[in-house]
Amino acid sequence: MLLASFAVRRKPECECGRSRMDCPATAAVRSPYRDGGVRASVPVRPVGRERKGLRVDPHGRRRTNVRWSLRAVLLLPILAIAAGAATYSAPAPAAGPTSKKVAQKVVDQVDADGKATFWVVLKEKADLSKVSKIGNWNERGRLVVDELQKTADDSQAGLRGFLKKAGAQYEPFWIVNAIEVTAGRGVLNNLANDPSVAQILPDRTFEVPKPIPGSQEPKVDTVEWNVNDIGAPTVWSTYGDRGENIVVANIDTGVQFDHPGLVAHYRGNLGNGQFDHNYNWFDPESVCGTPAPCDNVAHGTHTMGTMVGDDGDPGTNRIGVAPHAKWIAAKGCETNSCSLDALLRSGQWVMAPTDLNGNNPRPDLRPNIVDNSWGDGPADAFYEATVQAWVAAGIFPAFANGNAGPSCGSAGVPGAYPESYGVGAFDVNHNIAFFSSRGPSGVDGGIKPDVSAPGVNVRSSVPGNSYDIFSGTSMATPHVAATVALIWSAAPSLIGDVAGTEALLDSTAEDMSDLSCGGTAGNNNVWGEGRLNAFAAVTAAPRGPVGTLQGTVSGGGRPIAGATVQAAGPTNRTVTTDASGHYSTVLPVGSYNVTASAFAFASRTVNGVSISDGGTTTQDFDLNEAAHHSVAGHVSAGGNAVADGTVTILNTPLAPATTDATGAYVFPSVPDGRYDVMAQGGRCFDPQTQHLSVSGNVSNFDFTLTRRHDSFGYFCDVVAPNYVEGDTALGLTGDDNNVQVTLPFDFTFYGQTFETAWACTNGFLTFEDPGGPGCPFFNSSIPSAGTVPNGAIYPFWDDVFLDGDSSTWTKLVGQAPDRQFVVEWRNATFFPPGGPKRIDFEVILTEKGQLYTEYRNIDADSQEQGASATLGIESPDGTDALQYSFDEATIDLPAFAVLYRLPPSGFIEGHVSDFNDNLPLTGATVDVKQGGSLVRQLTTDAAGFYRTQVPVGDYDVEASAANYLTQTKPAHLLDDGDVTTLDFSLETARAEVTPSALEVIVPAGQTRTRTLVVKNTGSVSMTWQVEESGGGAQAALAPGAKTPGLDSGVAAFQDVPWLSEGPDNGTLAPGGTQNVVVTINATGHSPGADNATLFLHTNSGRNPSLRVPVKLIIDKLGDTWAADKAYASGSWGYVQRVNTASTKSAIGGTADPTLYRTARRGQTEYRFDGLPTGAYQVSLRFAEIQNYKTGQRLFDVIIENSLVLPALDISGEVGKNYADDKTFFIPVTDGQLNVRFIQRQATKEPIVNAIRVVQRPDR
Incomplete structure (x- = not known):
């Protein structure tokens, strides 16, 4: 609060009868307090935001066996549906963008792009209460589907007709009464005004969070700990029940259908190597590219393994709870993300599986149980209608409760719905997992989870015929789904009785008391009903003899x-x-x-x-023994014979046959029977499996192999070795170390261009800075998103050690544009050092984007041949890879080489800059399109540079950035290695506002105005709007709580009562200006300092939001500036009477020149008595009004014994007759403020024009 404000100036005319300029200098002090602070009359002057397994090598060193890294527990924000009846009628006049039905994001997308994809949610809802009570499984499913489809058809008929007539792209859904629409503003406005429509919401794509890697827990008689923990083996041995005659499904990232632990349990397995994927597999977005199931992430294969996995009967990998149940699957999550379209279409398919073309639905083939290891925040209601439909059809809905713990109320939907059976996670020691989401439900306040199951360090199947260990409620949920399969297999009378089954699970769970989030000892928001007990549940089920x-x-x-x-x-x-x-x-x-x-x-x-x-x-x-006959044929690829390929008759003791130079092979003696036969042509070809029936000699049983490639297009070839020794020492040595390598030419890898790489002692070259994790010695299968390394070339990723006999080298070979760069690991050994094993390997990068991994001096030793190593390449984001091998001895020759390359390709490169300032645009988006389809999407670097590699052809390249005008240019690549350079200069508005801050001292009850000048110095029209903020942001209510306004540094916009602006919005042409009058009203305000911020929001590209801080200081008594006076004890003033100075010259640098035309000179000290302890703002006003030059007047200013201005030279700082203002914040503890002025030797005396003292309790 302002305590003192005075000017060294002449007395007012009313006091001495003369003009102000003729009066002698005087001073005064004022206080905002009537009974405290400085007692004198004081004038006022206004002033301007799942763990990997550990393995121990033979030498005792711990290694983490990271095999898959993905984003699990799919947490998806979803839509909301309202109930009610609806019929279509002619739409009312078009609604504007403020319609409450329409999400603002939809409006923004339509305005920006001309059209958008959005969801039209109808009010009408099917009545399933009667059909859900039908006892016949087939009839019940059919009638539920019929009712849902009838409701959708009837209520959507008018809307569909309108959309068809309007030429809009749309897709109707029936499991929820909604239509997915792609259209523009006209269609949107008509839909918003239709009375049958409840909401119009934006389309969304959601990321798939990865599970937590885990570590191996001890097995029990080859059974995984988690399977044993719930008593599943006891169910098997006691009741002979392993889930027979029950079908489970998951909506997940897909399943590797021919995984050894899953293939026997796949409903589409017809036996004898034949498969029928109709009605057993659904890929709504055609991600897998073939009719066969796949899993490009690993999450779905892992959860399915926990339900039904076993690689024998029994096998050595007994990972599943119900290993004789059958499974089907829907790929509701395309990659590391799940679209709403895929989730809803998967939900419909679960209700009524279709053939591979999506036709001929069969509700009678629906699964009994569906596992859903994905979810969202605590209260979104969109998917609830889907869950309700499943329950009505008798499908048991198992859902992960979420990985958002340990906060209370963190349970995610759909698991938090009352119709869903939500599952929490615990560990081998029966401790609740820290990540396991807690209740109560944000939907209805009920207890969640419903039950808890093993979810920490769960080992299960992953793609690549492998197994890995993850943690998460995603891993816990399949235990419950499979337990229901055991129950329904043992007690068929319960099939379809979801409520009865839930009651059985609840009553047989082992109570676990934890009341930290509410509930009871037997049913609480941490454990639910307790720990899952499959044996107790099956025992209590109504079984037969x-x-x-x-x-x-x-x-x-x-x-x-x-x-x-x-x-x-x-x-x-x-x-x-x-x-x-x-x-x-x-x-x-x-x-x-x-x-x-x-x-x-x-x-x-x-x-x-x-x-x-x-x-x-x-x-x-x-x-009886079977007769034997011969089997022969050829193996080819691309019309060429595959030599040294292998042909294997699977699941038999027969040794594989090897192809000769013509691709021919022969088995001389095969027993009569039916077999699966697999041909392999090396690591760069996909193996092919065919069914063989032998009842006589078989000839011409031929195979045609296809080349392996990753999603980006990289493929490989085993080529003749051409090892190149490096000639420049790299200096990389020791264990788990890395060194940065500057590349001699830009290298494009997975469409991104790099100038730098990091070589790691453990046998890989990464283009992503390894940072803190450095150089991990544990290798994993690839891709492995979310773990270090990513964006790497792996010639030999293993626990490699570079001792004194080892070295690393680089070498540049050739001339541009055909240069090669070598990074070599020479005479490397393995940890621990001292062993006899030594290998040479290297990476060779070519200027055209191809790369080689070369090997030399490889002995006939499995470790040297790669038995514990990863070989291959991986994309920068870790979602794509071409893995040559993982933990397999595939380097089977002393000298060996693999070429990784793309089809014939060229490069598109250039810079993106700001048209206004010609400076680079960092983070601009560059889309490379062909025929309207996106081929590559890039982001510019700090220099505005981009570069990508694409197959030869014609493209349109589009550069864009937020608030910039988009530009498009053509690119033509004719030959392999072509380079096309395209630079972009994007236009945008540019905002400037002056002044940059406002500080106003106002007497209580008065009003002041200030003017802000807004200017558009950009190249396109600028829209602008002023918003006010009190400067605060709401804090989260609890740790981990998802609260709007979370304290993130983002201002909460709100009306500030004492501020107003006019005008507060508008549009400015390039070069245009606008004065904005800011009114500050102190009416009703208490004394003190208040702060606010004015935000100028514009469509400027560089700085779209400018801040203008506003400080209001309220005076209580309403005084103005006073003349100074002599000091008296208990008051304030100058200590020694000295001379004054004045001028009639114009004063620059201030809006109040009169204040600076008088001064006191030669003074030594001002004192202010009776000040409360606290912080004070001391403002000193200076101007050189006596015409002294630089260096002629020098003096020190000391406040409260602190030197705040040493050797102040006013003229030297700002010149003559120009305001020079200084402000300091000073603590006062003794009740008196002292301001001293000390003259420097041989210079003129100190001078001061005005002093203001303000108490600042806000500091």
Whole structure:
């Protein structure tokens, strides 16, 4: 608050009868307090925001076996649906952009692009209450689908007709009553005014967060800890129940259908190597590119493995809870993201699976259970209609509760819906996982999760026929889904009874008390009902009587180990004989047809095998040996023979055959039977598998292989070695170290251009700064998004060590534009050092974008051949890769080389700058399009530079940036290696505002005005708007809470009562200016200092939002500036009476020149008594009005014993007759403020024109 404000000036005319300029200098002080502070009358003068497994190598060093890194627990913000009836009628007059139905983002997208994709959500909702009670599974599903489709067809009919007539692109949905529309403003406005429409919301694509890598937990009899923890093995052994006759599904990132742990359980597996993906696989966005299921992220393969995985019966990877259940899948998440379109279409497909063309829906083939390991924030209601439809159709909906813990109220939808069965996660020690989201539900306040399951360090299947360990509620949820499969398999009467099954799971869960987020010891918002117990749940289920089937399978008088025994009857069972040929399984009572089969033997079936309640039935088999015949053929690729390829008859003891120079192979003796046969042509070709039936000699059983490539287009070839030794020492040595390498030419990799790389001791070259993690010694499969390294070339990523006998080198070969750059690891060894193993390897980068990995001195040792290494290349974001091998000994020759390249390609490069200032535009977007389709999207670097590599052809290149006009130019690439340079200069507005800050001292109850000048110095018209802010931002209510206005440094715009502006918005042509009058009103304000900020929002490219701080200081008594006076104890003033000075000259640099035309000179000190302890703002006003030159008047200013202005030279700083203002913030603790002026030797005396003292409790 302002405490003192006085000027060294002549007395007013009313006091002495003369003009102001003729009065002697005087001073005064004022206080805003009536009973405190300085007591004198004081005038006022206005002044202007899942863990990897650990493995130990033979030498005892811990290695992290990172195999897959992805973004799991798909957390997706989704839409909201309102209920009600709707019929179409002629639309009212077009609504404007302020319609409450329309999300502002939709309006913005339409205005920016002319059209947008958005969702039209209707009010009408299907009534499923009656059809959901039908007992027949097939009839129930059909009627639920019929009702949903009828509701959608009836309520959407008018809208569809309108959209068709308008020529708009649209897709109707029925599982939620909504239409996805792509259209412009006219269509949007008509839809917004239709009474049947509830909301119009923007289209969204959502990122897939990666799971938390984990570490290996001990298995129990080859069963994963998590499967054993819930009692699944006890269910298998006690009831012979492994989920038979039940179908599970997941909506996820896809599934590797032929994974060894999953292929036998896929409903589309017809046996004998034949598959039918119709009704069993859905890829709504055609990501996989073939009819077959795939998983390009790994999340879906992992969750499916936890439900049904087992690579035998049993195998060595017993990862699944219900290994005899069948599975189907919908790829609701295209890559590391999931679109709303894909999620809804997947939800519909689960209700009524279709053929691969999306036709002929079959509700009778819907799954019994659907696993959903994805979610969103706490309260969005859009997907609830989908979950309600599933439940009505008898599908059990298992959902992850989310990884947003440990905050209360963090449970995510859809898991937080009351219809969903939400799942939390715990670890091997039965501790709740820190990340497991807590309740209560943000939808209805109910307890969430419903139950908790193992979700920490869960080992399961991942693509590439591999296994890995992740953590997350994504990993916990499949345990519940598979437990339901066990229950429904054992107790078919519960199938479709979702509520009854949930009650069974709840009642048999083991209570875990944690009341930190509310609830009870038996049902709380941390654990839900407690820990999942599959055995207790199946035991409590209404099961029927069971008996045992056992026996021995032999052939030629000898027991057959590994023979398959299948029982088909009231339920189906498949078991495998042990080493003695014995088998045993528990079956429900009834009559079965039992078949035994084994390699090299003819199968045999016995019909009518009876199983009695509690009894044991023995059925032995003596199989006859099968006849043998030859099998031969050729392997080719691209019309050329594949030499040294291998052909393998899978799941048999027969040794693989090797192709000769003509691609021919032969198996001289194969038993009659049906087989899957796989041909391989090396790591650069995709293997091909075909079904073979042998009942006589087979010739011309041929294979045609296709080349492997990644999504970007890179492919590889094994080429003749041409190892190049480096000649410049790189200086990289030791263990887990890296060194930066400056590239001699720009190298384009996955469409991005790099000038620098980092070489790592552990055998890789990365284009992304490894930063803190440095150089990880643990290798992983690739791609592995979210982990270091990414954007790398991996000639030999392993725990490599560079000792004193090792070295690293570089070399530049050739002339531009055909140069090559070599980075070489020479005589490298492995950790720990001292062993005999040594290898040479290198990366060769070519100026045209090709690259080689070369190897030399590779011995016949599996580690030197890559048995623990990763070989390949990976994109900068870690989402794409061409993996040559992972932990496989694939370098099988002493000298070896692999070429990685793209199809014939050229380069497009250039700079993007600002038209106004010609400076680079950092972060501008450059889109390379062909035929209207996006081929590459780039971001300019700090120099505004971009460069990308694309296949030869014609392109349109578009440069854009926020608030800039977009430019498009053509590019023509004719030959491999062509370079086209395209520079862009983008136009935009440019805002300037003066002054940059306002500070106003106003007596209480008075008003002041100031003027801001807004100017457009840019090249296009500028729109502008002024907004006020109190300067604050709301803080989060709790740690981790998702609260609007989270304290992020972003101002909360709001009306400031004492501020107003006019005009507050407008448009300025280039070069135009606008005066904005700012009014400051102190009416009703208490004394003190208040702060606000005026924000000038514009469409300027460089600085679209300018800030003008406004400080209001309120005076209580309403005094003005006073003349100074002599000091008296308890008051204030100058200590020693000295001379004054004055001038009639014009004073520059101020809006108040009169204040500077009088001064006191030669003074030594001013004192101010009776000041409360606190901080004070001391403002000193100077002007050289006596015509002294630079260096003639020098003096020090000391405030409260602090030297604040040493050797002040007013004339030297600002010249003569020009305002020179100084402000300081000074603490006062003794009740008196002292301001002293000390003359420097041999110079003129000090001078001061005015002093203001303001108490500042805000500092």
